[in-house]
Amino acid sequence: MISPYHGGSRVKIPNCKIENLNILPxxxxxxxxxxxxxxxxxxxxxxxxxxxxxxxxxxxxxxxxxxxxxxxxxxxxxxxxxxxxxxxxxxxxxxxxxxxxxxxxxxxxxxxxxxxxxxxxxxxxxxxxxxxxxxxxxxxxxxxxxxxxxxxxxxNTHFSTMQPDPDKLRGLFNKKGFKTVTAFQTRNPPHRGHEFLHKYSLLSTDALFINPVLGPKKSGDFSDQEIFQSYQVYLDKYLPKQRTILLPLIYAMQYAGPREAIMHMIMRKNLGCTHFVIGRDHAGVGSFYGPYAARDYVSTFTDIGIEPVFLKEAYYCKACTEISNDDICPHDDSQKSHFSGTKIRDAFLHKREPYPYEMRGEIYNKIIELRSSKQNTVETLDKLEINLSNPLE
Amino acid sequence: MISPYHGGSRVKIPNCKIENLNILPxxxxxxxxxxxxxxxxxxxxxxxxxxxxxxxxxxxxxxxxxxxxxxxxxxxxxxxxxxxxxxxxxxxxxxxxxxxxxxxxxxxxxxxxxxxxxxxxxxxxxxxxxxxxxxxxxxxxxxxxxxxxxxxxxxNTHFSTMQPDPDKLRGLFNKKGFKTVTAFQTRNPPHRGHEFLHKYSLLSTDALFINPVLGPKKSGDFSDQEIFQSYQVYLDKYLPKQRTILLPLIYAMQYAGPREAIMHMIMRKNLGCTHFVIGRDHAGVGSFYGPYAARDYVSTFTDIGIEPVFLKEAYYCKACTEISNDDICPHDDSQKSHFSGTKIRDAFLHKREPYPYEMRGEIYNKIIELRSSKQNTVETLDKLEINLSNPLE
CATH class of the missing domain: 3.10.400.10 (Sulfate adenylyltransferase)
Incomplete structure (x- = not known):
């Protein structure tokens, strides 16, 4: 069954009337x-x-x-x-x-x-x-x-229309008969390491809820357009549409690593998800947290009410000739080509198309296309336009 | 926790004394x-x-x-x-x-x-x-x-030494700290579709118990030597050794499909496993059962005491450029190269090495080597010699 709301029930806060409020502090x-x-x-x-x-x-x-x-x-x-x-x-x-x-x-x-x-x-x-x-x-x-x-x-009208409505999302899960849904949070366009996590989620639960975090950025981050539109291309070409739902979450990252991972889980629990992928160095930044710090901290709680999914870091292994991780690959490091944000960002900077085992060509092309067009120039959230084919409507 | 014995406790039957038994019917x-x-x-x-x-x-x-x-x-x-x-x-x-x-x-x-x-x-x-x-x-x-x-x-001394001892196997699981173990039964050398199941098992549970069924064959079957030794090569090259255990089960298949799937589960429950992979047309023969008949029958029981793992048939998808199945692949049939026993057997018959996405080259070579040597000529179980590096000893 899909998760109940954290603490039991949904909070709804009404609009406030504007009249006579200007006199208040x-x-x-x-x-x-x-x-x-x-x-x-x-x-x-x-x-x-x-x-x-x-x-x-x-x-x-x-x-x-x-x-x-x-x-x-x-x-x-x-x-x-x-x-x-x-x-x-x-x-x-x-x-x-x-x-x-x-x-x-x-x-x-x-x-x-x-x-x-x-x-x-x-x-x-x-x-x-x-x-x-x-x-x-x-x-x-x-x-x-x-x-x-x-x-x-x-x-901001975008905030109100873009935040996913928990009741509507739960309604969609129920209508489709999903009893288990894995939520995947991301701040990047999908590479093959992410795809490995998505496919595991689709094998082990009824559905995958891809929930990119859009909002304030730090320098070097991909733009909201790049993240969301590359996911649209990816979903269209490589994932089963009936069991994958893509919606953004507007959220300001604090990069608090382990502590923030729990908040990410609670938000997805409220959205009805039953599982949540804890990534490598989840919600981390620089080298402030170890790659599995979030995993260790989350593991100390047994009553969050949403199941953490811990998968080790994925890489391409030349000996396996496929995407793998240390749970399934017995080969030594010399065989492994790791995914790194820096490597991916460099690929775009120097317009070197990544290998197919690093990133799907369609995703690379979409981002290159966005970067050479005006669509990618929005810098603040209130100017953000995302062409949402919202599955909740 | 590893599974308790079916019905609660282990049966042990003693040896019988030979004297004075010749007068009995x-x-x-x-x-x-x-x-x-x-x-x-x-x-x-x-x-x-x-x-x-x-x-x-x-x-x-x-x-x-x-x-x-x-x-x-x-x-x-x-x-x-x-x-x-x-x-x-x-x-x-x-x-x-x-x-x-x-x-x-x-x-x-x-x-x-x-x-x-x-x-x-x-x-x-x-x-x-x-x-x-x-x-x-x-x-x-x-x-x-x-x-x-x-x-x-x-x-038959082979029967006594080759059947895995449930207490010893449980001891090994406990010693290694495995709380969940997926059992995989097979009557064939491993192809990449099997590998897909193995890797899912290693991602989703603590360990994989590969338990090839050796024993009486029907015509066209791979020999016990071919099955077991190809698994030894495969395990050595492609799976994490610390979390994969390979032991044979001497067992006479009855090919009863859905009914036999349950018996396969009970035997692996007694061996301490917590999960059991129900394959496509599990324990079936010819076209007597549908590909998912075992899955459907097993699903009607909730108290077997070992978790069935249902994964749809794996195939190589040209569009995904990897091994996939209908739970994760959105492409149409024209992209899919299915694994089939007939195709694999033909590859050996005509000595056409399968594509790397069909079968690992080392496995093909091992079987070709066995077929051209005397090692593969045993025809009855009491002459079977398998070089077991038994993890239970």
Whole structure:
């Protein structure tokens, strides 16, 4: 059976009425918080319907669980500036704004500060500002507010139409008779190592839900267009369409590795999936986490409610003459051609088409085509256009 | 955890003392019964410690279960001739002989006859003597005896040393920390379609137990030497040795398709395995059963105590450029090169080396080498020599 919602039931947050809200104190939010609001609104972060407070954040940092015991590995925080925090008191209503647009109405429950050194150590395992997630959160200061969100307006129409609706997705799974669905998260165009994971998922469960993460990028990342459209080409040519569903998730990566892997699982559990592929160095960045750190951390939890799928890193093995991994290949390293982000990015930089055992030619060609056309020039999310043939409609 | 014995505990049947047994009435047994005795003795047919009687045989024929409800799909019968049956009464002790050797001591419990037309229809789904299993059993008449087996002497030393010892195998699984083991039964040298199943098994469970069935053949079958030695070459070159165990099972196929698939599962459950691969047309012959008949029948039982692994038929797909099956490949039939026993046998007949995507070259070469040497000329089981590097010793 497809997974129940995390914590039991779906959260739905209504729109808020705009009238008479301009007199309330304002909090300016950034793109990451804007995206978090779109996830909260549609229930992908169920059972959460608010930004979390001090005690909850501390418990999560220490235990990877909410105070009620539910698995939850990263606090969902609303940062405020010192100036903002002077304008309201606990119990006040306040409005959240992105740029000049009113996005949400919230009742302040608590103003608090965190020891960000301890926080980063616990959540990211590092305080180095070379870590993009650490750098981003440290720039926001150490002041936060918690509170019940009374309404959210989807400022960005793309956010509202592009986040997958959990109820609709569950309806689709039920209609198709899927009892088990493996979710696959990605931030890259598919190479043959990814395909190996997809095919294992399609052999071992009823369906594959490919859920590329679109949203803010770090330098060197593939664009949302490149990721999503290359997946459309790939799905069209190489995967069984009746059992593969492709939908994006708008989400701001924090690159917290093991801790973030659990959040990725919870979001896909809320989307009805029963299995989730934990990749090599899942949600990691640079060399901050070991290749199997997420696997080890996830394994310490038995009650997430969605099954982690651990597969070792895939590679092409010349002796096997096929894509393989250390679970099935007995050959030594000299036979193995590993997939690497750097190698793939270089292939595009120098327009050297990858070998067929590295990446399907159609995928390479689609990305080259996008790079030589205007379609790939969007830089911010609110200008993103993706030609979605949405299976939920 | 590795599987408990079917019915709860292992049966062990002692040797019987030879003295003073020559005065007892004699039953002449054939090779199939000799093999059954070796399986009974070592506990692979646990909880069975006797040949089954009329009511048990009828219940099994009707329900696929023993009278106590335990899943058991094919009666284990001891056929006797009319002449033999006149020489003893119920309650008598009798000796079982293969050729001129005393093999077992049994106390007769029941003499009975079966409606062989009904029996064949229920067990084989046919009464056609074109079916080798039907033909074999009809040649034995319709008279049987049941009885408690008081002792078995292993006439054929190969039987005693080659049947895998369930306790030793379980000990090996435990020592290696395997919690899940997929058993793979085969009567053929491995082609790439088999390899696809092996690799899926190694990805989805802790270990793979390759358990080729050696024993009586039908015409056109590969010899025991060819099957076993080609697997040794294959294991050495292409599979992870620490997680793959290769041991033969001496067993006389009855080609009963769906019914026999269940017996294959029970034997591997007794050997400690947790999963068992149900192949295409498993244990079938000719076109008596559909390709997925075993799958359908096995699926009607939920309490066998060993998990069936159903994978659709593998093939090489030119568009995927790899081994695939209908669970993962979206292409049309024109792209697919299917594996077939006939094609493989023809390759050897005409000494045309199969394509690398059909069979590994080392396997082809090993069989060609065996066919051009004297090693492959043994025709009966008691002359079979297999160079076993037995992982259980």
């Amino acid at each position: 304002k909090i300016q939010i950034d793109e990451q918080t804007l995206i978090t609001l779109s996830l909260l609104k549609i229930g992908i972060l169920s059972p959460l319907d608010s930004f979390q407070g001090y005690e909850e954040a501390m418990e999560i940092s220490r235990e990877g669980r909410m105070e009620n015991g539910l698995v939850w590995s990263m606090p969902v925080l609303l940062p405020v500036t010192d100036e903002e925090s002077y304008t309201f008191s606990e119990g006040d209503e306040t409005t959240l704004h992105f740029s000049d647009k009113l996005v949400a109405l919230m009742k302040i429950e608590e103003k608090f500060s965190l020891d960000m050194y301890e926080y980063c150590n616990r959540i990211f395992g590092t305080t180095s500002i070379d870590h993009p997630g650490v750098k981003a959160i440290l720039q926001k200061g150490n002041k936060f507010v918690s509170g019940h969100i009374k309404g959210i307006n989807n400022y | 004699k039953i002449q047994i054939d090779e199939q019964t000799l093999i059954t005795l070796s399986l009974l003795k070592i506990g692979i047919l646990s909880p069975l410690d006797s040949f089954q009687g009329y009511e048990e045989a009828m219940e099994i024929s009707r329900e696929g279960r023993m009278e106590n409800g335990l899943v058991w799909s094919m009666p284990v019968l001891l056929p006797v001739t009319d002449e033999e049956s006149y020489t003893f009464s119920e309650g008598d002790e009798t000796t079982l002989h293969f050729s001129d050797k005393l093999v077992a001591l049994m106390k007769i419990e029941e003499k009975f006859s079966l409606d062989m037309y009904e029996y064949c229809n229920r067990i084989f789904g046919t009464t056609s003597i074109d079916h080798p299993g039907v033909k074999a059993i009809l040649q034995k008449g319709n008279k049987f005896v049941s009885g408690h087996i008081k002792g078995i002497n292993n006439y």
